[in-house]
Structures are given as structure tokens and as C-alpha cells.
Amino acid sequence: GESPSVPAHRPPMYGSFTASENGPEDEGNPDVDLTEPEEEPDLPMPYGKGQQAPVSCTTLLLGTTTLVGLLVVVILMYTDDGSEGNDTKNTPTSNRPAYIELPTPSMYEDVASPSTQAVFEKSPVSDFVDISPTHPNVQIHARSLTSPSGRSVTMDWSAARVFLEFEGSDVVLAHLQPANLSAYSKNESFWCPHYKTLYERLHAANQPANCPVWFDVWEAYVDGNHTATLFLNTTQTTYALAVGLDPSEKHFVTLFKRTGPKKGGTVFRGFGLRKGASVNKMLPRYLPSRRLEVLGASEENGECALGTPKDFYSSTLESSVVSYGALLGEYFGADYRHSALGSAGLVLAAADKPDSAPYLDFYQRTLYSLPHHPWNFKNFEADVVLIANGITDWGNTQSPDKFMPIFANALAELLHFVRSKYPNAWIILVPWKSIQIRGLTEGVLSYRNKAPNDTKIVMQVLDQSEWPLKYRGCANHPGPLGHLDYANQLVPVIAQLTGWEPLASKAPSFIIP
Numbered sequence: 001g002e003s004p005s006v007p008a009h010r011p012p013m014y015g016s017f018t019a020s021e022n023g024p025e026d027e028g029n030p031d032v033d034l035t036e037p038e039e040e041p042d043l044p045m046p047y048g049k050g051q052q053a054p055v056s057c058t059t060l061l062l063g064t065t066t067l068v069g070l071l072v073v074v075i076l077m078y079t080d081d082g083s084e085g086n087d088t089k090n091t092p093t094s095n096r097p098a099y100i101e102l103p104t105p106s107m108y109e110d111v112a113s114p115s116t117q118a119v120f121e122k123s124p125v126s127d128f129v130d131i132s133p134t135h136p137n138v139q140i141h142a143r144s145l146t147s148p149s150g151r152s153v154t155m156d157w158s159a160a161r162v163f164l165e166f167e168g169s170d171v172v173l174a175h176l177q178p179a180n181l182s183a184y185s186k187n188e189s190f191w192c193p194h195y196k197t198l199y200e201r202l203h204a205a206n207q208p209a210n211c212p213v214w215f216d217v218w219e220a221y222v223d224g225n226h227t228a229t230l231f232l233n234t235t236q237t238t239y240a241l242a243v244g245l246d247p248s249e250k251h252f253v254t255l256f257k258r259t260g261p262k263k264g265g266t267v268f269r270g271f272g273l274r275k276g277a278s279v280n281k282m283l284p285r286y287l288p289s290r291r292l293e294v295l296g297a298s299e300e301n302g303e304c305a306l307g308t309p310k311d312f313y314s315s316t317l318e319s320s321v322v323s324y325g326a327l328l329g330e331y332f333g334a335d336y337r338h339s340a341l342g343s344a345g346l347v348l349a350a351a352d353k354p355d356s357a358p359y360l361d362f363y364q365r366t367l368y369s370l371p372h373h374p375w376n377f378k379n380f381e382a383d384v385v386l387i388a389n390g391i392t393d394w395g396n397t398q399s400p401d402k403f404m405p406i407f408a409n410a411l412a413e414l415l416h417f418v419r420s421k422y423p424n425a426w427i428i429l430v431p432w433k434s435i436q437i438r439g440l441t442e443g444v445l446s447y448r449n450k451a452p453n454d455t456k457i458v459m460q461v462l463d464q465s466e467w468p469l470k471y472r473g474c475a476n477h478p479g480p481l482g483h484l485d486y487a488n489q490l491v492p493v494i495a496q497l498t499g500w501e502p503l504a505s506k507a508p509s510f511i512i513p
Helices: 067-077 116-122 192-201 324-332 359-363 391-395 400-421 434-450 480-498
Strands: 014-018 059-061 128-131 139-141 153-155 161-167 172-178 217-222 225-231 238-242 250-257 266-274 278-281 291-296 335-340 384-387 426-429 457-460
Touching: 116 238, 161 266, 172 217, 172 250, 217 238, 225 238, 238 250, 250 266, 291 324, 324 335, 324 480, 359 400, 384 400, 384 480, 391 400, 391 434, 400 426, 400 434, 426 480, 434 457, 457 480
Parallel strands: 291 335, 291 384, 384 426, 426 457
Antiparallel strands: 014 278, 059 457, 128 266, 139 161, 153 266, 161 250, 161 278, 172 238, 172 266, 217 225, 217 250
């Protein structure tokens, strides 16, 4: 029968806080603290179980090494990679349940933002007050680095979200600027030849065969409406998110970073509202003890998701809004973090990029580009960790058999590290390619040699073998429908392992006030 639904995690907002009248902050270079690392204490994570849902037969529990388990692995190793797909079917399979609904295209396709210039032509800057990014009623869900002054917060991992509720203003502004942290956001010659070769191999046709220009892209949602897509590729530092609002009403704002960490990073300097506006205190946006983390590469960031098989890599075609990790988090009401790095391998990186391997080094950072600021894992202790690493490694080795033990040891090291930070989390390996399945299996067996009692590791093979072309974006990456299918394959697995039930509301939290 149907699982009982849980109450929506968005109770009425309460309280208020009067905005300060200090005026907009200085728009100069971000004053990021580059010297003070954080301590990383380990604390156990509470874990609960509830009603269980059936798990797909392709799920392999790796709690113990058994002959049956190894046989399942061998069978799965020779399944179709689905790397090309076909266009003969309307759905991936006729019997695959659909739990999640994809947001309408209007919620993730580009939307022109209101004219900031027009706002200031009607009203001088002095009519507005600045809402600091560290204001107690501004919620930021991301790995982030706060400047010593508290006047800026820098973020670079994808799916970062910022929430605000206010009243008393007909306009809402956001202060954002590029951090320019990554070589990927600059003209670096060491990776341009790789992209030219890749462009030719993929038979891309819709863009010139040159180095893509990387920059961050954010989506803005106000009162459930997609009001602006912000491209941080200019000198602009203040953006209008919505105009013509009713100042007597409460308004809810979400900023959603849809690009990954190699696009240069973003310095967030807060919001702008009319003088006299108040910022309301919100309850947490997500249910307690539901935290999901996604480890992987470009697919997990939603790279190429908005493109077609004829398109090529571009910041404008990347969107973690439709990524399977975000879809799963919103479905279960779980807070989520994307710790995914495009072109990154556990051992090998695409085209030997020096900024992409080993992945574990970057995973431990608050910001991908700053090695001396380690992330404090106490700030986000995951209940469920999805690990999709390995595609880049296996795509860049010339000797798979010789490379297998090297990769297995690297995965075992990653598993040991994740387990040390999240002692009670479920770890779900989510491969789709046959050699990746084999590599992850060997890595788990290597890990089990030193941790024989860890029974909370699961493998769920993601099936894309029957995807039609409309499920794909550019460069063989999933499109929105592909990410949706991945998410639907993982729903029953996560539900059974954790007892999590879906929210009563199917709308994502970044839309519903």
C-alpha cells in the first residue's frame, strides 16, 4: 500500500528583524580570509529507521563478502553501458516507478532578470539598505567561507542555496560577483587542447571548437516564481531579483547556484531592500536528521544537463537545479550538498589536469580552489552519501587491469575517510558503466579488508541502457529527464535504508515559501 506521508517541512514563518540602514557594502575585492583553517572534530551522527520500501533487484548490499554478492557483481559488469542510447522508446523502462516529478521547464530554463539600471533610475541607492550575508535570518546551505569582516561569503560547490524572507519592500536586490578562484574561469592553455580534441570526438556542432569561457550561474526564485537567471560574466555586482512587489506582503527569495566549483566561485555580499523593510526569521528549510551528500564528477553537478547531444560544454548549459541529488533532496525534504568535481578522478584526471586529482584532496576543502581552508565536516554530517566517482579514472587509463588495484586502493581510502566523518551514514555507490561497477566493487572489497564490520555500504547500479536521446544533454551527460530517471531509481533504495518518507508537497523547497 501507499506509505503514509509526513507533514510538510515548511511551517509558517515567524518573527521579524528590522533591516539595518548602513547602506550597501563596499563592492571591491572580496575580503576572504585565506589564512585561518578550521578544526575538524568528529561527532557521531544520529540515525533512525522507519517503514521500508522495496529495493530494486539491481541493488547490491556489500555488508558482507558472499559468493552470491560477487556473482551479482559479475553479472552487472557485463550490462550495457548505455553510452549512446536510442530514440525508440518513450520511457526508459515500462515498469520503472516514477516517484518524483520534474519541475516545469520554466523553473530551470534561463529567465531574463529585471533591469537593475531601471531600478536605480527610479530610486537612488540611498533608498536601499544592505542585508548582510551573515544576517542571522539569512539561511545559507553550502560549504562557504566567510570573510573576517562578515561582509562577504564565498561559495564555489554547486547547488549552494541562499534563503531570505522579508516584507516592506517592493524590490529585492542581490549583491554577487565572481570570485575568480579557479583556473577554469581564466584562459589557461593547459586544458584548451583537451577541449578541442573532445569537441571533435563528440561531433559537437552548436558551438565553436575553442576553449569555453567559464563563469558561475545562479537562479533566483521569488514567491514561487522563477524571476531571474544571473550570469556572473560581467563587471556587474548588484542584480535585481524582482520588482513591483507588494510591500505589505511577505516575500520569499531563493538563490540557487547551478554551476560547479570550477567555474570560478561566487562572492555573495547579501541582499538589498527598501529602507524600513524587515527580514523575517524562518524555520529550517529541511527536516532534521535528513542530510544527503553527493560525491562525483560533472554528471552530479548537472553539467551539460540543459544542452542537446549536439551541444558542447558551457556554463550556460549546466544546472544542478535538475541534478538527481537535488531532486532526491527535495523529494525527501533532506538538506543536501554537492561535493562533485568535474573531470576529477580518484587517481587520474581528464587530460592530466593538475586541478582535478586526486579527488580526496579537493573533497576536504571548504572551497575547491583553496587548499589551506579545510572543510569542517561537523558543519554538515550526512545521513546518506552517494558516491559516483570513477568515470573519469576509467576514461583516462590505458591499462585497466594494471590500474584496477590502484583505483581500488584509492576508493578504499575515500571510503575510510567518509566513514571517519560520518560514522552512521549509509554509503550508496551509484555506478552506471560496467568497468566503473567492477572498480567500485574491487574498492569496497579492499576497504572491507580493514573494516570487516562496516555493513552500511550499498551499491545501486544506475540503468541508462534504454534511454532515448531526449534523456541526454551534451557530451553524453544526463539531461533533466535522465537525472529524473536516476533519482527515481534511487528513491526506493534510500527509503528502505533510512525509513525516510516523501514530503506531502512535491514542490521543491526553493519554490515553496
